[in-house]
Structures are given as C-alpha cells and as structure tokens.
Amino acid sequence: MNHWPTGIGAWGWAQTAIELATQTNVGSSDSTIAYDSVAPHYARHRSGHAFVTETLHDLQAKSAGGPTLEIGCGTGVYAAALTRTGAHSVFGMDPSRQMLRRAAKGKRLAYLQGRATSLPFADQSLGTIFSVNVIHHLDSADGYFREAFRALKPGGILCTATDSPAIIERRQPLSHYWPATVPVELDRYHSLETLSTEMTQAGFTRVEECESRSEFTVTDSGAYRDKAFSCLQLIPEADFARGLRAMETDLRRGPLTGVSELVFLSAKRA
Numbered sequence: 001m002n003h004w005p006t007g008i009g010a011w012g013w014a015q016t017a018i019e020l021a022t023q024t025n026v027g028s029s030d031s032t033i034a035y036d037s038v039a040p041h042y043a044r045h046r047s048g049h050a051f052v053t054e055t056l057h058d059l060q061a062k063s064a065g066g067p068t069l070e071i072g073c074g075t076g077v078y079a080a081a082l083t084r085t086g087a088h089s090v091f092g093m094d095p096s097r098q099m100l101r102r103a104a105k106g107k108r109l110a111y112l113q114g115r116a117t118s119l120p121f122a123d124q125s126l127g128t129i130f131s132v133n134v135i136h137h138l139d140s141a142d143g144y145f146r147e148a149f150r151a152l153k154p155g156g157i158l159c160t161a162t163d164s165p166a167i168i169e170r171r172q173p174l175s176h177y178w179p180a181t182v183p184v185e186l187d188r189y190h191s192l193e194t195l196s197t198e199m200t201q202a203g204f205t206r207v208e209e210c211e212s213r214s215e216f217t218v219t220d221s222g223a224y225r226d227k228a229f230s231c232l233q234l235i236p237e238a239d240f241a242r243g244l245r246a247m248e249t250d251l252r253r254g255p256l257t258g259v260s261e262l263v264f265l266s267a268k269r270a
Contacts, residue, residue, distance in 0.1 A: 038227065039075070039098035045223035048077035049260045051214045056130055056159065057085045059266055064155030066127030067091060071116045071144070072134030076103030083109050093119075117143040121151045128152075130159040133262070136189045137230075145202035152269040158204060159266040164192055164211075172259040173218060174229060177243035181231040195265055204267035213261040221248050 035042075056078065060068060070079045073092030083090050083106045092111045094100055100111045114120055116131075117140050129148045135141050148158050168185045169175060175182050196207045225244060227233050232240055250256060 035096040036098040038233070039096060039102055041223075041226040041228040042099060043075045043102035045226060045228040046075065046077060048081060049214050049216070051212050051260075052132060052161065052262065053078060053081040053085060055161075055210070055212055055264055056082060056128075057087075059130070059157050059159050059264075060087060060128050063127045063157040063268075064153045066125070066153055066156065068128040068130070069093060069119070069121070069126050069151075071129065071131040071148075072137060073103065073111065074099045076100075076109070076111065078130075078132055079111075080104035080106045080109055083107065117147050119147050119151045123150055124153045124156075126151050126153065126156060128157050128159070130157075130161070132161040133163065135160050135162050135195065141190055141195065142198040142202065145199050145204070149203045149269055154269055156269045157266055158199065158269070159264055160195060160199070161262045161264050162192070162195065163189055163261070164263050165189075167211075167261045167263070170259075171261075173224075173247060173256055174231065177224075177247045178232060178235060178239065180235040180239040180243075184234045185231050192263060192265065199265065199267050203269065205270050207265055207267040209263060209265055211261065211263050213259060216258045216260060218256040218258050219251070221251060 060082070067089040068079075068082060068087050068091070070076075070082075070090070070092045073079045073094050074096070076092045079090045079092035080103075087108070089108050090110075092100075092103060092109070093114050093116070094103075094111070095113065095115070097113055100113055103111050112120065116138055129152060135144075138144055145158070152158065163171075163185070165186055168189065169182055171181075192209065196209070199207050221244060223229070224232065224247060227240070247256070
C-alpha cells in the first residue's frame with residue numbers, strides 16, 4: 001500500500017487525489033445504497049451543524065497537532081468547516097467518487113477516495129482522525145480503529161461521532177414521520193459500549209463520551225423527498241410515501257422543529 005506524504009509538499013498531489021485514487025470498491029455495510037447516485041441530493045441538502053464543527057475544533061486543539069483526516073467525508077461539509085476554524089491541513093476520504101466530485105473546495109483542503117481500513121498515510125503522521133455518523137457504514141469498525149491508531153501521532157486524537165439507541169428513537173423529524181427507520185437504524189448502528197471497547201482494544205486510552213445537540217427548522221420536505229438521509233432508502237416505499245405525505249401536510253400548517261443529536265467518543269493515542 002502506498003503511504004502518501006502529509007506535509008505542505010503533498011498538496012500538489014492531494015489536489016488531484018480523486019483522479020489518482022484506486023477504483024477498488026470500498027466495502028460498506030450499506031451495500032443496498034448507491035452513494036454515487038445519491039451524491040447530488042447530499043450535496044444539495046446536507047449542510048452540517050455548527051455544534052459538530054465546534055466539538056471537533058475543540059478536540060483538535062487538544063491533539064498533538066498535524067494534519068486532520070475525516071473518514072466518510074461525503075461532500076466535505078465538516079472537512080471544509082474545520083479549515084474555516086483554523087485547521088492548517090485537512091484531508092477528506094470517502095468511497096464514493098461522485099460525493100468527492102461535489103465536495104466543498106477550500107484552501108488547505110484535499111480529498112481522496114479510499115478505505116477506512118487501509119489509510120494511505122504513513123505511520124504516526126496525522127494529528128486528528130474523525131468521522132461523523134459514518135462508523136455504522138463500515139464493515140469493520142475494529143479494523144478501522146487499528147488503522148487509525150497506526151496513522152495517528154502519539155497524542156493524536158480519534159473521534160467517532162455516532163447515535164445512541166435513545167437518539168435514534170427520538171430523532172426529529174425522521175423517527176416521527178418514518179418510524180420504520182427506527183428498527184433499521186438500531187440494527188445497523190454499533191452500541192456505544194462496543195465502539196468504546198474496540199477503540200480501547202486498538203490501543204487508545206481513556207475513551208471519553210459526550211453528547212451534544214441543536215435544533216433546526218424544517219420549512220421544506222425536499223431533503224426528505226430526495227432521501228438525503230440513508231435510512232430513508234432502507235425502508236419499504238409504502239412507509240416512505242406515508243411519512244412524506246404526513247410531513248408535507250404538517251408543513252402546510254407551518255415550519256417544523258428538528259433536532260440533531262450526536263454522541264462523541266474520543267480518545268488519544270498515548
């Protein structure tokens with residue numbers, strides 16, 4: 001496996017990484033979801049949340065310093081946001097070529113297509129590695145944690161942002177209008193205990209857990225109609241259509257309040 005440099009001299013390569021990256025299919029637990037085909041909807045509707053960027057920025061400040069890597073960056077929302085908060089060099093990695101083609105552009109920001117369990121970075125070369133609602137997409141979370149441990153510097157930080165069962169059950173508006181998504185999500189998400197144990201077994205110390213949330217306003221059903229949330233692609237079409245009709249009926253009466261919540265599991269490489 002090639003291990004690419006991470007210093008300033010790497011940026012000439014990094015800006016064309018998507019063209020040079022391997023075309024090998026990247027394994028995912030969501031084999032029924034064609035992320036290349038839904039990339040336009042993600043780019044149009046998924047804008048991220050400020051509380052996530054703030055939490056990631058705070059964790060970066062506690063790391064040993066060095067480049068940051070986002071796993072499963074999609075269209076680069078959080079990778080780009082971190083460069084705007086002062087991160088000096090950020091890489092985004094995703095298996096979907098079309099997601100990467102639509103990724104946000106910025107200075108000190110580059111993208112590559114690849115596997116979470118086979119990171120193209122040298123040993124002890126990164127300062128922070130993070131993922132946001134991605135860990136449940138991976139075939140091998142423990143394999144990813146071991147690879148992240150290898151690539152992080154001593155004092156580097158790994159952060160896994162994910163959902164707990166309680167968060168999944170009270171998602172607004174998803175679980176309200178599409179209750180069929182709840183058992184689907186409970187089945188594919190890892191428990192916090194499992195993730196914490198696997199991070200520790202990979203070599204990380206003192207796994208810390210914090211939960212954060214924010215509210216947002218829903219004025220249009222477009223993101224839901226376009227299924228810009230992967231769980232909506234995993235339920236029967238009749239359930240999806242029923243929920244969409246109910247949401248659009250309620251939206252005709254006025255805006256809806258949504259809630260975004262995440263649990264952040266973080267740990268340092270000693």
